[in-house]
Amino acid sequence: MVNGYTGWINRNVASNEYDMIIVPINQVKNPSYYKSENGLLKHYISSNLKASTEEENGSMITIGVAPVYMKSGVKYLSYDGNYFYDGTNLENALNNLIDDLQAENRNNSINFNNPYYNYYNYLPFRSKTSYSAVDLEKFISENTDSISKLRGISTTLINSESKYGVNALLSLGIAINESRWGLSKILTYGQ
Structure with missing residues (x-):
């Protein structure tokens, strides 16, 4: 276990x-x-x-x-x-x-x-966030370096929530974890 x-x-x-x-x-x-x-x-x-x-x-x-x-x-x-x-x-x-x-x-x-x-561990992925793209972008800006690849994705997250039914806040959380706050070598390699 x-x-x-x-x-x-x-x-x-x-x-x-x-x-x-x-x-x-x-x-x-x-x-x-x-x-x-x-x-x-x-x-x-x-x-x-x-x-x-x-x-x-x-x-x-x-x-x-x-x-x-x-x-x-x-x-x-x-x-x-x-x-x-x-x-x-x-x-x-x-x-x-x-x-x-x-x-x-x-x-x-x-x-x-x-x-x-x-x-958030028990929140269904198909739920909807109560946060707006502006809220998410503010959070990202306040918690990331200026070169983070997460900056500017908030509208895409909200649009994806509407189109595919995937919670934008949970998607952001996974993106944060998987990309080291948008600074992973995989993301920044092609700069």
């Missing part, structure tokens, strides 16, 4: 390549985690569970407004992004999380009776 979803992974037996590496729990030093920072929920995504430092071994993204029950600066573990486990003591947090997963409950989480659901 990854982020609450059970699925299949690639296992190329011939080349001994896998999409997942199993790390014994006693070797985990750098797990992915969530934290509240300045009222925002941040998600650190580890790329090396055995690393002794976070630097260059993962990345941090902002999810949205942090739930009120999260203490600022405390690391929280979660296997689904809905229920959180106090990560102050890493070994205890991992054991509590695994115990709940195996018992198919959330009793050891800090919010066992109050799951967190980020609005």
